[in-house]
Amino acid sequence: MQRRIITIPPGLLRFLSLDWTIDWRGQSTGQSNAGHSKLVYNAFPIWVGSPQVVLSDAGLAQWRAVNLQAQGRVGLYRIEMRDPIGFRIPGESRKGNAFSNGAFFNTGVGVAFQPFGLAVGAVAAGSEQMRIDVSPTGIAPRQGQIMSHDDWPFAVTWVDHVSGDIYDVGLQMPLRTAIADDATINLRGHGLFEATDDLMGRAEYNINRVARPRLSFREVLNR
Amino acid sequence: MTFWPADFNPRDDVVANLDLAEMDTPDGAVRFIIGTDGVFADSNGDEWIGSSLIGASGLKSAINGIAPAGSVSLSFFQDPNAPDLVEQIRDLGLDYIKGRAIRFYTQPIRSQSEYQAPATPPILWLTRIMRTLSVKASGAQDRVITVGFESWAEHRRSARRIMLNTEGHAILTGSANPSLEFMPTTDTQEESLFG
Numbered sequence: 001m002q003r004r005i006i007t008i009p010p011g012l013l014r015f016l017s018l019d020w021t022i023d024w025r026g027q028s029t030g031q032s033n034a035g036h037s038k039l040v041y042n043a044f045p046i047w048v049g050s051p052q053v054v055l056s057d058a059g060l061a062q063w064r065a066v067n068l069q070a071q072g073r074v075g076l077y078r079i080e081m082r083d084p085i086g087f088r089i090p091g092e093s094r095k096g097n098a099f100s101n102g103a104f105f106n107t108g109v110g111v112a113f114q115p116f117g118l119a120v121g122a123v124a125a126g127s128e129q130m131r132i133d134v135s136p137t138g139i140a141p142r143q144g145q146i147m148s149h150d151d152w153p154f155a156v157t158w159v160d161h162v163s164g165d166i167y168d169v170g171l172q173m174p175l176r177t178a179i180a181d182d183a184t185i186n187l188r189g190h191g192l193f194e195a196t197d198d199l200m201g202r203a204e205y206n207i208n209r210v211a212r213p214r215l216s217f218r219e220v221l222n223r
Numbered sequence: 224m225t226f227w228p229a230d231f232n233p234r235d236d237v238v239a240n241l242d243l244a245e246m247d248t249p250d251g252a253v254r255f256i257i258g259t260d261g262v263f264a265d266s267n268g269d270e271w272i273g274s275s276l277i278g279a280s281g282l283k284s285a286i287n288g289i290a291p292a293g294s295v296s297l298s299f300f301q302d303p304n305a306p307d308l309v310e311q312i313r314d315l316g317l318d319y320i321k322g323r324a325i326r327f328y329t330q331p332i333r334s335q336s337e338y339q340a341p342a343t344p345p346i347l348w349l350t351r352i353m354r355t356l357s358v359k360a361s362g363a364q365d366r367v368i369t370v371g372f373e374s375w376a377e378h379r380r381s382a383r384r385i386m387l388n389t390e391g392h393a394i395l396t397g398s399a400n401p402s403l404e405f406m407p408t409t410d411t412q413e414e415s416l417f418g
Contacts, residue, residue, distance in 0.1 A: 001302045024335070025259075026237070041239035044261035044273075044338050125264075126340025174336040221261035222274070 003220075005192065006069050007078040010112050011094045012062055013053040016212060020049040020081050020146060022155070022173050023218075045173045046219040047153055047191055049081070056210045060203055072198035076220055081153060081189040086145040089115060089137070115139065115187040119149070120166060123179040128157075128171050132185055135165035139187065146189035152176045153189035153219075193217035228343050231331040239332035243271050243345050244279065244295060246353065246370070247323040257295070265330065266341045282327065282349055290375030291351060295325070298367045309358050309366055320353045325372055327351075 025043040055063050070077060096110030104110045120131040134140060141147070145156045147169075157170035179185070195201065196216040203211035227233055242257040243265075256263055256273030263271040276299050285291040301308060328345035332338060355371035385391040392402045 001305065036236065039237040041237070041332065041335075042241055043259040044263075045335065124340060126336040126338070128336055172335075174334075174339055176339050222272075 001074055003074055003076050004069070005076045005078050006066055008066055008080070009062070010080050010082075011096060011109070012059060012066065013051070013082070013215075014055070014059075014094070015082055016052040016054050018049070018051045018083060020047060020051075020083060022046070023048045024173075044176075044221055046221060047081075047193070048218050049193075050214055050216040052212060052214045054210060054212050055203055055205075060205060060209070060211050063201070063203060067201040067203075070195065073195050076192045076194055076223075077217065078151065079191055079193050079217065081146045081148075081191060083146050083188070086142060086155075087115075087139070087188050089113070089139065117141075117147075117185045117187055119179045119181060119183045119185055122181045123175060125175050125178045127175045129168060130171060130175070130179065131162065131166060131168050133166050134187070137187060138165060141167050141169050141187070145187070148186045148189035148191060149175075149179050149183060150177050151190050151192050153191040155189075192220050192223060194220045226346065226348075227331060228333075231333055233331075239335075239337075241271075241330040241332065241338075241345075242279070243328040243330055244277075245326045245328065246320065247325070248319055255295075261338075263330070263338070263341075266344050279327075282351075284349075290373065290377075292372070292374040293351065294369050294371040296367055296369040298365075300364045301366050303364070309360070309368065312356070312358070312368060317356050320356060320370060323353055325351050325353050325370070 022045050024041065024045045026039045026041045029038045029040075031037045053063075069075060092113070093110065095104065095108065097113045098104055098110050115137045117132045117134040117136060120133050123130040132141060140161075141156050141159050143156055143159060146153055147156060148154065152175070154171045154173055154175060157172050159170075160168040162168055194217070196218050200216050201213055203213045205211040232238075241259070241263055243263070244255045244257055246253045246255075252269075254269055254271040255277050256271045257277050257279050258275060259273050260275055261273045263273065265271065274297075277295065277297050279295045280293045282293045283289050283291055299308070326347055327349040328347050330341060330345040331343065333342070351372040353370050353372045354374070354377065355369075357369045357371065359367040359369070361367075385394055387403065388406070389401065389403050393399050396402075
């Protein structure tokens with residue numbers, strides 16, 4: 001089947017709770033009576049997340065439109081993995097960035113801002129560290145931050161300041177694609193996810209017209 | 224151990240590996256990962272396509288009188304809008320795979336990085352000859368394509384013998400004749416003869 005990719009508009013989801021993490025997909029034989037266990041890892045690790053979001057009125061209707069476009073588990077969601085603890089831009093508005101004169105588009109929405117850095121030197125797939133130049137934003141990478149390249153997200157495990165805006169960062173999971181020299185690294189990770197359930201995202205609202213659905217996403221490896 | 228690389232301990236409390244299968248076809252080798260998703264690029268530069276729809280039966284070694292039988296299968300739902308996979312496989316025919324090798328490899332993974340950047344090539348541990356191709360359909364869209372290899376009854380169907388039917392009798396007498404054409408092949412009595 002054709003799996004269309006639906007980009008979730010960055011300002012649409014307001015997160016009540018977030019739990020982006022890596023599922024390493026190990027399988028255990030179970031714990032023995034002596035208390036030890038054997039583990040087998042024979043699958044590629046994937047990102048998973050089940051954020052809870054709050055939606056109201058127009059946003060709720062828009063989410064419904066986004067959700068239904070994905071046709072259950074057929075479509076893929078391209079998700080900006082918001083993570084205020086790991087990365088935030090001071091003073092950033094959910095509406096997007098205003099023009100220099102403070103004005104928004106006449107829909108009331110600003111310009112989407114995608115903070116990015118640049119890879120310094122090519123990095124091979126499977127690498128667990130890379131050098132990154134954050135001069136486009138000037139925001140230093142942080143431990144625990146989720147970044148991505150080419151929609152393959154990874155988290156930062158350690159940061160070492162080299163000079164100026166250049167940092168060495170440790171990565172987990174190990175890079176799944178090679179990164180070319182000077183390639184764009186999204187400082188706020190993007191990933192391609194699928195719903196874990198066809199009914200994922202159904203938003204029940206009350207008389208107060210607010211819904212708090214818990215979404216559930218699983219990264220897609222076969223692209 | 225010579226089978227595994229020196230730095231891989233298969234008795235570790237935590238082990239990681241990938242089960243790989245390679246089918247030889249006239250169009251070159253086709254490579255799969257059994258039972259999981261993703262694409263694995265091995266150190267030889269070959270790509271192995273994973274799908275959790277691909278499964279293998281228990282694979283046996285020919286020891287203690289056990290036949291080295293087995294099968295790999297692909298179970299899937301046929302998308303009505305996509306080309307019919309079963310028809311495509313039928314068009315290729317059994318000769319596409321019959322008598323050719325299917326090789327099973329295991330890829331030792333010593334660290335999570337090796338999923339993306341393996342340090343050693345996959346290790347061949349089993350080679351079998353593909354013999355059969357069967358398709359199972361249940362319901363409107365549920366399909367299973369199975370490739371079988373090397374069963375204990377391998378040569379039974381193709382054994383040289385004369386069957387008790389028209390063709391067999393023609394072979395026996397050396398000329399075509401209609402003998403045995405109406406030979407009863409079942410003992411069902413449509414009408415009871417007595418009582």
